[in-house]
Amino acid sequence: MSESSIRENVSFDEAGKNLVAYREAAERGDAPILPSERLWGFWEFTYANSALAIATWAFLIGGSVGLFVGPREGIAAIIIGNIIGVVLTAFATTCMTGRYGVEQFVGLRSQFGYNGTRLVYVLAVVVLTMGWLAVLAMMFGRSIDGLIALSNGGQASPTGIKMMIAAILAILVTWFVVAKGPTSIKFFNMVISPALVLLMGVMLYLILSKHSFSELMLLPAIDPPFEDKHLNFIIAVEVNLAAGFSWWPYIGNLARLTKNERTAFWPNILGIFGAAALGEIVGLLAAVALGESDPTIWMTKIAGPAVGVIALLFVAFANMTSMANILYTSIVGLRQVGTDTVRKIPWGGILFLFCLIPLGLVVFYPQMYDGFLIFLVWTSALNSALAGIGIADYFFLRGQRLDMRKLHGPQEKGPYSFLGGFNPIGILSLAIGFVVYVWIFNPQTLDSLSVFKFVTASVPSCLVAGLMHYVLSRLFAHGRGWGDYPSN
Known part of the structure; x- marks a missing residue:
């Protein structure tokens, strides 16, 4: 994405009045970092x-x-x-x-x-x-x-x-x-x-x-x-x-x-x-x-x-x-x-x-x-599902297209408000991915289903969460106008 298109596509309020303020806002995450500033x-x-x-x-x-x-x-x-x-x-x-x-x-x-x-x-x-x-x-x-x-x-x-x-x-x-x-x-x-x-x-x-x-x-x-x-x-x-x-x-x-x-x-x-x-x-x-x-x-x-x-x-x-x-x-x-x-x-x-x-x-x-080992493995129950959702949403639902102005603008009535600021599809998919992980493999006790020996727990969690997010978004998000998803 070009620097000029990022500038045109983002609303950063007072920070946009001068380049120095924009740089400070971008460094703190309040605006996208321009390619020339990376x-x-x-x-x-x-x-x-x-x-x-x-x-x-x-x-x-x-x-x-x-x-x-x-x-x-x-x-x-x-x-x-x-x-x-x-x-x-x-x-x-x-x-x-x-x-x-x-x-x-x-x-x-x-x-x-x-x-x-x-x-x-x-x-x-x-x-x-x-x-x-x-x-x-x-x-x-x-x-x-x-x-x-x-x-x-x-x-x-x-x-x-x-x-x-x-x-x-x-x-x-x-x-x-x-x-x-x-x-x-x-x-x-x-x-x-x-x-x-x-x-x-x-x-x-x-x-x-x-x-x-x-x-x-x-x-x-x-x-x-x-x-x-x-x-x-x-x-x-x-x-x-x-x-x-x-x-x-x-x-x-x-x-x-x-x-x-x-x-x-x-x-x-x-x-x-x-x-x-x-x-x-x-x-x-x-x-x-x-x-x-x-x-x-x-x-x-x-x-x-x-x-x-x-x-x-x-x-x-x-x-x-x-x-x-x-x-x-x-x-x-x-x-x-x-x-x-x-x-x-x-x-x-x-x-x-x-x-x-x-x-x-x-x-x-x-x-x-x-x-720490138990702590580490527990984190995968969440992170693997998050990765699956992220891939499904960004690549397969959005075709790698995001609107910077809408992401950085007022959120309450924007396209990413979903339902009271929560996307129930994303959160449900995350919860299901987490449950799938713990059902297949319990990090606390090391108890596992027999299928764990062939597919692990992280991979099914990632796949199930991503698939759920994709299918439910296709079925319900488009009809409600949630999330600014492309129509195709």
Whole structure:
């Protein structure tokens, strides 16, 4: 879409009176970002995605895979689950935001209505992002605690006061970085991402220097929960599907900073999938080789104290890079779904308020770190359905056409008001997708139907939610004039 057509197609009220005001509004998500104002080309977005994907969570997910299967099956599960989840998530989010420069949750008004989008934001972003910020901060804290233990020869205390202080500092520094805007995040990404890719290579080399590849491939799983190896493998695939779909709330708003639609989509394959898969494979191999899934422990065992200090330091800052990216995208969305009172809060102020709950979780619920795998898989019950709805709506119902003026204009009587600001079709489809997921596979207990071993839970949830949204929209939305869908 050309810059002139975006200018003509969007109503941004007072912000439209001058380019400086427009730039500020676009940066905060109040208007589409013009192509000439976008920050990232192909490699810059690849670096940004890599920095987001390479965090201790990749090591933890890989280590968790090692609980179910050995390296041979685990590598297959990592590749299969992540590529499917990332591709479907990228289609659902980045194509729309990359083409129009629209903020992701403004675009979602076309799928759920302006009030329905607020509901989705609370479910998919507030709960998810606050949890991830707390988990990543605690990962940072554990890395710093491990560094201190290595330097003075003492014992690490994963839930001790040093971890807590470091985690709090990580959240506060992240708040400061994001308060400076996306330019500072870009610099952070460009510095950290290449160094972390190099670190992954070093860790992989050190693992292979102590265990041959053939030896690693023969190692068993750490603690498989079922005697059925096929079931254990599919659970490992499901964990990685959840990892792939977990990017749904974030990569859309990162993609709106890219130059065009292609640049918004393809770097996700190299950056998100490639970097996450590399980190997970390293975590998997280390976990089965040492019988320990926590990277803040196995890194020092593999690399030794000297290299371990450097590794933990890089991983600590990788977490902060991921925290900065997800916090920025979440607050950009919050400004769009929030009330007028929320929108009047200064950028730095709303960032700090959002960080209060993660700070509370770090202080009062550090045990959350150890239960992150269950937390991760639960998120896929929601995110997989959201991806299916997004693909069905944007590609099959709208033919990739959105009206920027209507999306950014008054919503109460606009075409995206649906029924009281809620699109009952989108919300019903989301609920059905969620129920299908939990019916097939319960993340809390690992109980599953027999069909789970052949189709997983995320894929049926995505397909059913998307199909329901498409069929019901065709049957009912057109006749009621809901959603500004094309007549053909």
